[in-house]
Amino acid sequence: MLNKLQQQPADALLALIKLFDADPRPDKIDLGVGVYRTATGATPVFACIKAAEQKLVDEQPTKAYLGPEGDMGFVHALIPHIFGGTDPSQGGRIDGMQTPGGTGAVRIAVAMAKKAGVTKVLMGTPSWPNHAQIMADTGVELVGFNHAAADGSADLPALRDALRAAGPNTAVLLHGCCHNPTGIDYTPAQWDEIVDLLAETGVLAIVDLAYQGLGLGMDEDAYGTRAVVARLPEALIAYSCDKNFGLYRDRVGAFYALTSDAAQTQAALSNGHALARANWSMPPDHGASAVRLALTDAALTQNWVDELASMRARIRQVREKLAASSNAGGVNLVPLGGQQGMFAMLPLNAAQIASLRADHAIYMAGSGRINIAGLTMGKIDKFVSALAAVSA
Numbered sequence: 304m305l306n307k308l309q310q311q312p313a314d315a316l317l318a319l320i321k322l323f324d325a326d327p328r329p330d331k332i333d334l335g336v337g338v339y340r341t342a343t344g345a346t347p348v349f350a351c352i353k354a355a356e357q358k359l360v361d362e363q364p365t366k367a368y369l370g371p372e373g374d375m376g377f378v379h380a381l382i383p384h385i386f387g388g389t390d391p392s393q394g395g396r397i398d399g400m401q402t403p404g405g406t407g408a409v410r411i412a413v414a415m416a417k418k419a420g421v422t423k424v425l426m427g428t429p430s431w432p433n434h435a436q437i438m439a440d441t442g443v444e445l446v447g448f449n450h451a452a453a454d455g456s457a458d459l460p461a462l463r464d465a466l467r468a469a470g471p472n473t474a475v476l477l478h479g480c481c482h483n484p485t486g487i488d489y490t491p492a493q494w495d496e497i498v499d500l501l502a503e504t505g506v507l508a509i510v511d512l513a514y515q516g517l518g519l520g521m522d523e524d525a526y527g528t529r530a531v532v533a534r535l536p537e538a539l540i541a542y543s544c545d546k547n548f549g550l551y552r553d554r555v556g557a558f559y560a561l562t563s564d565a566a567q568t569q570a571a572l573s574n575g576h577a578l579a580r581a582n583w584s585m586p587p588d589h590g591a592s593a594v595r596l597a598l599t600d601a602a603l604t605q606n607w608v609d610e611l612a613s614m615r616a617r618i619r620q621v622r623e624k625l626a627a628s629s630n631a632g633g634v635n636l637v638p639l640g641g642q643q644g645m646f647a648m649l650p651l652n653a654a655q656i657a658s659l660r661a662d663h664a665i666y667m668a669g670s671g672r673i674n675i676a677g678l679t680m681g682k683i684d685k686f687v688s689a690l691a692a693v694s695a
């Protein structure tokens with residue numbers, strides 16, 4: 304029976320990591336994998352997480368099972384940071400559950416939307432490739448619209464048209480900030496218009512907030528999410544702590560539902576618990592416990608806010624230096640200065656990307672996505688000259 308199973312293609316980015324590791328050239332540059340790197344190329348454990356982990360080792364009384372909702376102390380500790388304001392849970396209309404990473408949260412959001420009657424999900428493309436895989440696996444139709452306009456800003460007319468043509472039983476998946484892969488975020492004015500359109504069309508918002516704090520700031524990066532929950536009756540929010548707490552492999556995320564009232568939110572979440580039970584039963588505890596400890600200790604929270612600010616500043620510094628480079632041949636780097644987060648798409652073809660790898664030891668995704676944090680200030684000149692060489 305099992306011989307009916309066909310070999311599936313390897314994940315392209317994971318394959319790229321292997322190629323990069325095997326490359327002996329000392330000046331090689333990895334712009335592929337989507338993790339933050341410091342100015343020396345490291346992806347260290349946050350100091351606040353190290354301290355929280357030490358506390359866990361010293362003080363955790365048990366590792367007995369939690370429920371499918373995971374660590375609710377963690378889920379609730381995040382709420383003020385995500386939703387802000389004087390009543391961040393909107394009088395109990397917002398509540399959540401812990402998930403294995405942002406991926407688990409997106410999975411619960413799409414599956415819950417489907418259980419509630421959603422049959423198709425609108426999404427700007429390109430997007431994080433796993434969004435499409437989750438929709439296909441969950442059995443909802445993905446209806447794509449163009450995300451990036453030619454000038455490097457968001458293609459609002461395409462989003463407007465998609466929402467107006469949507470019809471009933473439709474959701475839209477929106478990146479909360481630091482769009483992956485384009486770096487093109489909606490401005491506050493655009494978010495306001497999008498929320499108006501959602502109110503008018505009744506399309507359900509699924510907001511994927513995977514990089515809060517890595518764009519313009521914790522509050523700025525949550526502008527869209529907060530506008531959605533302040534002005535719409537319902538929404539689903541998928542959140543990742545894997546980037547903004549550097550917890551990647553520990554798989555830390557949360558899913559939040561906003562409904563018309565607190566009782567309905569608990570009913571919605573009971574569906575999330577059932578979905579979790581049938582998938583992973585309950586989420587891994589360690590990373591979420593560390594985040595809870597960090598967010599319930601004022602000094603550790605401040606430490607986190609500061610570390611995130613320095614990461615953000617480094618990403619911005621690299622973006623600005625790239626945007627100021629006028630010698631990248633046929634590649635216009637100027638739009639990167641006005642975009643946010645770790646990622647940007649470069650208009651390179653397959654032959655140019657292959658040449659960057661073969662001739663210049665520069666590794667990037669086949670789509671032309673680069674991880675800005677993979678560049679150190681010292682490597683930017685080499686990168687820009689290589690772009691000029693392949694695009695001349």
Ligand SMILES: Cc1ncc(COP(=O)(O)O)c(C=O)c1O
Pocket residue numbers: 337403404405406407409431478483511513543544545546551554555556
């Ligand atoms: C847009 C977006 N959403 C969600 C995720 C999921 O993150 P994780 O499952 O690692 O927390 C990612 C990861 O790259 C992402 O880019």
